[in-house]
Amino acid sequence: MDFIDRQIIELLRRDARLPLKTIAGTVGLARSSVRSRIARLEAEELITGYRAQVALEKAGGAAAIVSIELASTPMPDVIAAIVGDPAVDRCYSLAGEIDLLVEISDVSCAGLNAARDRLSVIPGVVRAKTSLILKRDKAG
Structure with missing residues (x-):
């Protein structure tokens, strides 16, 4: 490149x-x-896709950050299951107490809740804590 x-x-x-x-x-x-x-x-998979950014607040939707603690690390199968969920926008692997930060969004609060529930029951996920995003100051 x-x-x-x-x-x-x-x-x-x-x-x-x-x-x-x-x-x-x-x-x-x-x-x-x-x-x-x-x-x-x-x-070469340097560009992996294109997507529309939706103004969720105008569509009546919501977004959240789910802080995930894993049973152990690394757990590539768990990460693959998480990023395969259609509501997942981003997944960050971290060093420290929190293993993953996962940004999820949906055009309905019910859909957001269902996505959070799906993530929390993936085998290997010990704890999932959800924080609703109130405002984004920078898109990207």
Whole structure:
């Protein structure tokens, strides 16, 4: 991965819907070259997907952080089960008393509660503590 790849990734992180023409103009390459680079970054799994960010508060939904303590570490099967849940937005592995911080969201509070319940009963999860997110000051 070179400097131009890093520029392309940063542009797509800010706005995944940027036209190839805009990206090409910013990084100084032809659209076909940018298209090839993006395809390679996807094939190498450096770019793993694109998603819509939803204003949950406008959709009547909610988000939460679930602090998870595991029976032991590492537990890759538990992490795979957690990140496979459709309500999971992010999963952070930590050093310290808390093993994982998991951000979940749903367009309904009932869906959020169901997601939290699914996570807490995964074998290997000792404790799950939920904190409702009231406001995000920076998206990303």
